[in-house]
Amino acid sequence: MARKVLTLAEIRDGSLRNVSFEAIAAAKTIADGGEVVAALVGESVQSYADELIYRGADRVVVVENEKLKNYTPDGFGQALMAVVDAEKPEGIVFGHTALGKDLSPKIATKLNSGLISDVISVEQTGGNFVFTRPIYSGKAFEKKIATDGLIFVTVRPNNIPALERDESRTGNVSSLSVDIKDLRTIVKEIVRKTAEGVDLSEAKVIVAGGRGVKSAEGFEPLKELANVLGGAVGASRGACDAGYCDYSLQIGQTGKVVTPDLYIACGISGAIQHLAGMSNSKVIVAINKDPEANIFKVADYGIVGDLFEVVPLLTEEFKKL
Numbered sequence: 001m002a003r004k005v006l007t008l009a010e011i012r013d014g015s016l017r018n019v020s021f022e023a024i025a026a027a028k029t030i031a032d033g034g035e036v037v038a039a040l041v042g043e044s045v046q047s048y049a050d051e052l053i054y055r056g057a058d059r060v061v062v063v064e065n066e067k068l069k070n071y072t073p074d075g076f077g078q079a080l081m082a083v084v085d086a087e088k089p090e091g092i093v094f095g096h097t098a099l100g101k102d103l104s105p106k107i108a109t110k111l112n113s114g115l116i117s118d119v120i121s122v123e124q125t126g127g128n129f130v131f132t133r134p135i136y137s138g139k140a141f142e143k144k145i146a147t148d149g150l151i152f153v154t155v156r157p158n159n160i161p162a163l164e165r166d167e168s169r170t171g172n173v174s175s176l177s178v179d180i181k182d183l184r185t186i187v188k189e190i191v192r193k194t195a196e197g198v199d200l201s202e203a204k205v206i207v208a209g210g211r212g213v214k215s216a217e218g219f220e221p222l223k224e225l226a227n228v229l230g231g232a233v234g235a236s237r238g239a240c241d242a243g244y245c246d247y248s249l250q251i252g253q254t255g256k257v258v259t260p261d262l263y264i265a266c267g268i269s270g271a272i273q274h275l276a277g278m279s280n281s282k283v284i285v286a287i288n289k290d291p292e293a294n295i296f297k298v299a300d301y302g303i304v305g306d307l308f309e310v311v312p313l314l315t316e317e318f319k320k321l
């Protein structure tokens, strides 16, 4: 059954986040031949509209307002509800990002709808859409179907492949004027902890360090390897607690959940809380001097050795490629 599906585009540091394109791809499946409409919300964001069309959106609705310069649940909530009222979608797809996790329950509540969050795949079987999502910190997966009403999902970054960019695609871009009222939250300042480098939650390659890295300086060889591979640096809580790096790099149950193509764990023991954040990575390489370390149980490739010898060797080899 063809339906209209709405997605929310996310912009960070002047670029559309890749998860915006992954949400469009998921929306295309759910639309089942119907229309995919991307909502573009912000202060001055119209210029991003064409890119959303090239990535598969059939139409873009732009909501621009100076009060939407920074994300606030109030401001974006009002903007999104106005788009929903105007478009009356039968499906909604957000990224399962900090913004999507914050906003989707608010919108779902206002629409009196269910919400299937943190989806990693969408399949169509026997007239139903089956949504797969990890549960119990990634130790199991559950499959859900939406039986009636609005299909509202959030998609985990890096799992649903975005569609090929196609500059020959065309689509309508329209503006919706929304009077944003009474914001209860005002962003006064944004303090960035990780100014440089690749965004951890969208990185295709992550080189992560644990307590085995032993110091802040010990992270330097990991950064070099990450640079050569075009990836990001992450960390275990052990490394963050020890003060070797900032908590914004923490991966795990109480940190970020990541699913890169390649995860290289260096000096990380593989505690269950760490595995909760990275065990769904496509290929896992573990470097640890303890052959009994738990991390080897989830690793596709294990290297038993001293990370300070192994990591520079890997960097040298990858430089040759």
Ligand code: FAD
Pocket (backbone or CB within 6 Å): 209, 210, 211, 212, 213, 235, 236, 237, 238, 239, 250, 251, 252, 253, 254, 255, 256, 266, 267, 268, 269, 270, 271, 272, 273, 274, 277, 287, 288, 289, 290, 293, 305, 306, 307, 308
């Ligand atoms: P360790 O367990 O100390 O392991 C260090 C490893 O380095 C060892 O395996 C050692 O063999 C190896 N090593 C040492 N030197 C070298 C060397 N030169 N070369 C190679 N290997 C070497 N942890 C997280 O990571 N993320 C979370 O989100 C998280 N949330 C938590 C939530 C709760 C409620 C609790 C209770 C804990 C949480 N933890 C989390 C902590 C978790 O239980 C572990 O304590 C932590 O992951 C351990 O970090 P680690 O592997 O870096 O350190």
